[in-house]
Amino acid sequence: MKTKDLYKILGVDRGASQEEIRRAYRKLARRYHPDANPGDKEAEERFKEIQHAYEVLSNPEKRREYDEGPRTFFGGGRPGGGFGAGGFSDLSDLFEGFGGLGDIFGRAGRRETGPRRGEDVTVSVSLRFSDALEGVTTRVSVPVEAVCEPCRGTGAAPGTAPRRCPQCEGRGMRSRDQGLFAFSEPCPACGGRGVVIDRPCSACGGGGRVRTNRRVTVRIPPGARDGMKIRVPGRGSAGRDGGPPGDLYVVTRVEEHPVFKRRGDDFVVEVPVSFVEAALGAEIDVPRPEGGRLRLRLPAGTQEGRQFRVRGAGAPKARSRGGERGDLIVRVHVVVPRKLRRREREILEAFAEERGEDVREELFKKVESWT
Ligand SMILES: [Zn+2]
Ligand SMILES: [Zn+2]
Structure with missing residues (x-):
């Protein structure tokens, strides 16, 4: 399992100076930069982590917040959270990876991101020459992550709700003294989620979203060209934590005419x-x-x-x-x-x-x- 401790990501210790953080970041960013590793998904992920870690740790205010652990999830939630009462605005982060699929530890440092937008999805559609010329309304099958219906995206079995983790009182982190330093680490009771789901939703395994193929009707304008990208707002994957959905992009593939x-x-x-x-x-x-x-x-x-x-x-x-x-x-x-x-x-x-x-x-x- 990858560690997501921001200090570990940059390979510096907790007492590192701003200069040390900056140097560590520059060295790693050069090494994992997507330009230096074309097509390497792992390097890209790594690069994103490094960027995020630097973003937090290079900012004294954010760094202090990170060191002190996350805010509580109940009460005082950010406005605009998608799960209604109780300020459940950070749930998405918590539920992601629930069920053992992803990395559930150390997400605490990222909670300031709030509700997250769903991913954009790109599909291609093959068009006959005449349809591309005259325009056509067509249906495409789009593989998306959709809001799980039974749990309405909370990840908790229908009729139940996530409850605040009693161990960390929703903070998701706990402090531990070790010699001279106090470490913050993910709460072992809730895996850093801050909440516990007693009965995960069986439809999504607790993730709050399910993979599905959605049929989407797309209007192809007259004169569509091969390789044209048509944006269909809000038809990508569902957002997490009540975040907005991503967009759908439809790329046209127009059959070649033998004469024109x-x-x-x-x-x-x-x-x-x-x-x-x-x-x-x-x-x-x-x-x-x-x-x-x-x-x-x-x-x-x-x-x-x-x-x-x-x-x-x-x-x-x-x-x-x-x-x-x-x-x-x-x-x-x-x-x-x-x-x-x-x-x-x-x-x-x-x-x-x-x-x-x-x-x-x-x-x-x-x-x-x-x-
Ligand atoms: Zn906990
Ligand atoms: Zn569900």
Whole structure:
């Protein structure tokens, strides 16, 4: 079991000077910094502990409070506590880990955090191209920690309530003299929780929250892009100790279209045109992302790769309220016939004779002028 004594976390003794605390913190923070340990969850946890320990111990006021042990839990509870009468505002901390899952010792030093917000939860949703374009209401399954219904989050079996620990009178800590020093340590009777639960709620094992899959209806706005993050406030995990719930983030995964490629709010489509259309100019049909066609006027002498911008025919701008849309960018691809019939060949030969041009003349002129 990890020790959560703030002094031990920083590896200093209780009498350490502010300077010693600062030095210890800097050394450890460098070692466990997430940047130095990418992807290492344990290092990250460690780093958080170190930060927290330093936050408390580097502040003389907070340090004194910590040394003296936690405030009592009954009476004088912070306003806004979620469990109603009696100021049960610190219960979440106490119940976390109840049932042997987590670290129940030494949480006392963190009680000043009060009610804690639930975790944010991120899920991804796969969308068909047309749904992403037009917008859709969909249901997603979200794995969350929800408030345990039978105990309403208290962790105590229905019909019972947590009661104040008689040993520590709710402080969660006790002092012990050892030689010259007095140590504060978690109350062994309640494991530092300050309360005892005579009969833990069987549904949550005393934790007050249960893991469940919640079905959440999510509105995907028109024009959703692949990788877009949609925030659904308050639909993450339940808070602890009456804290607010976390948020849900829905990340969109949009299926790729074989023809329309997204570029910002624009779509790019490559449209084949015959070499005759390119030379003579033409009115051509172009497909639209949402289906149907639109007419595009191709000027005579259109070159390969030329792009035409059709304003407002792209994707709806997902964050706009005015129904603005991006553009459709039509990229011309000039198609040259692979095979010619006899008559076609004759016509083209006649054309070449009439034209009589050398299309590479300019190229050679350029090269020569450079040598
Ligand atoms: Zn106790
Ligand atoms: Zn329960």
